[in-house]
Amino acid sequence: MPDLKKVIRGRVWKFGDSVETSQLARGGSQIAHNENVKENCLRALRPEFFEQVQAEDLLAAGTNFGRGSSRQTAVQALQVCGIQALITESVARIYRRNSIALALPNLVVPGITTLVADGEQLEIVYAGGVVGNLMSGGELPLARFPESVDQIYECGGISQMIVKKLAERGITPA
Numbered sequence: 001m002p003d004l005k006k007v008i009r010g011r012v013w014k015f016g017d018s019v020e021t022s023q024l025a026r027g028g029s030q031i032a033h034n035e036n037v038k039e040n041c042l043r044a045l046r047p048e049f050f051e052q053v054q055a056e057d058l059l060a061a062g063t064n065f066g067r068g069s070s071r072q073t074a075v076q077a078l079q080v081c082g083i084q085a086l087i088t089e090s091v092a093r094i095y096r097r098n099s100i101a102l103a104l105p106n107l108v109v110p111g112i113t114t115l116v117a118d119g120e121q122l123e124i125v126y127a128g129g130v131v132g133n134l135m136s137g138g139e140l141p142l143a144r145f146p147e148s149v150d151q152i153y154e155c156g157g158i159s160q161m162i163v164k165k166l167a168e169r170g171i172t173p174a
Helices: 073-081 093-101 147-155 158-168
Strands: 008-014 058-061 085-088 106-108 121-125 130-133 139-141
Touching (some): 085 121, 093 158
16 A cells, blocks of 8 residues: 555556446455456456556546445455556545545546546655646646545555554454
8 A cells, every 4th residue: 555645656557437346346256265356357448457557556547436336346456456546537435435445545636537648657746735747747736635534544444543543442353
């Protein structure tokens, strides 16, 4: 999980509007028991994705990213592929919730699909509130999350935050 306090840089995989959770992770897939998660992630949209995606790549997409079912495996599939952050025009509510819970940054940046082309390099300066295209020099403003969401990312996800909060109270989870 990337540290939002640091500058994030990476090569972009660009997708269009309405990418569905079923295109990220097939129905019924379980990350821990599915050796083909990476091979099947986004296969219907970009068959070459699983062979060419690299750790620390970024995913940029249009509107309504992550629409469909509530499967959290759709977020986990991108994590397995090494995607360090998503930058989208808009995101489906339940996908955004799962992204936060699993600490995969999903940043909503209107205009991102016009700022960047597939394969270009983006720089995300979360603390400075800007996303920049390192090739063209173009930039867009980036809204911050509420403080409570920042804290979840800092802990590495909602489960880790709960463990931390319990530990602060002297409680050790079983």
